[in-house]
Amino acid sequence: MDGSVSQAQHIDLLILPETNLILVASVIEPLRAANRIAGRTLYSWTMFSPDGEAIETKSGIPIPVSGPFRPQRETAPLFVLSSYNWRRSATSQLKMLLSQTARHREAMAGIESGSWLLAETSLLDDFSATTHWEDFEDFASAYPQVTMVRERFVIDGKRITTGGSLPTLDLMLELIRRAHGYSLALEVSRLFIYEQERTRGDLLQVPAIGNMRILDARVGAAVKLMEETVEAPLTLARLARRVGVSARHLQDLFKDTMGVAPHEHYLALRLNAARRKVIETRMEFADIAAISGFNSSSSFSRSYRAHYRESPSETRRRLKLKS
DSSP: OSSSOOOOOOEEEOTTTTTTTTHHHHHHHHHHHHHHTTOOEEOOOOOOESSSSSSOTTTEEEEESSEEOOSSSOOSSSEEOOOSSGGGGGEEEEEEHHHHHHHTSSSSEEEEEEEHHHHHHHTTTEEEEEOOOHHHHHHHHHOTTTTEOOOEEEEETTTTEEESSSHHHHHHHHHHHHHOOHHHHHHHHHHHOOOOOOTTTTTEOOOOOSOEEEEEEHHHHHHHHHHHTTOOOOHHHHHHHHHOOOOHHHHHHHHHHHHOOHHHHHHHHHHHHHHHHHHOOOOHHHHHHHHOOOSHHHHHHHHHHHHHHSSSSHHHHHHHHOO
């Protein structure tokens, strides 16, 4: 699931009974949001249950599915979702179907307790993996052939595992980033982020792209300044001075916590703001460029095309044809 893709990525979901509703949403909602923000179908998905019946979630809200899990030779990534009592679904038939379909799939993902079912089917043997922190020691003891890693999610070749609902959201943002770039992943993440009052003076708690969710307060302050100065971007030196560190140190802090350089994050913020104007208004591109901090329409268009693989005018033309 790495690399840039030109056509829609399809994903199959096998959802076991007693799965939490939020776990299913953590997989699907970032993909839905990516489609909406991009203005086209980047992702599609099909949901299955072991027997074809609607999934009764722990909240009592049923999830309809397309049918029973009866794979043939599909190559799309398969996500196995489970929250509680996964063993009740781990029949010999289901394990055989998982073992057979894994030979053809681009990737197999164990989402929360779904990792137990993959391990039970020997599909995690000699791979690195993770699971919910409450079950970590029991999992490691039960499957010594699996290299357990204390991370929110683990991507190891064709195997993916997560440690819960919010780590699954982090995973989906990372997969979006790998396929479609930092700008789109950032915009999707902002739909799911809410800021809380800080309870510790030195840390700012915010969801982030990748495994790192705790940002240094100085990075948080720099991000806030960037959001407030989209129309007139600050230089790195001024930004660093405003948050009380050197430019070099701010670069290092960004790399450590955000996974990108400050200018990459800044540019993503500006382009995402510009794209919303392109899609939602009839403003002239020169005006959009100006309020997004670009010196000229041409520099705006070059950056826009590099990030979104189409020009601003092509975006509007495509959406007009679609409507």
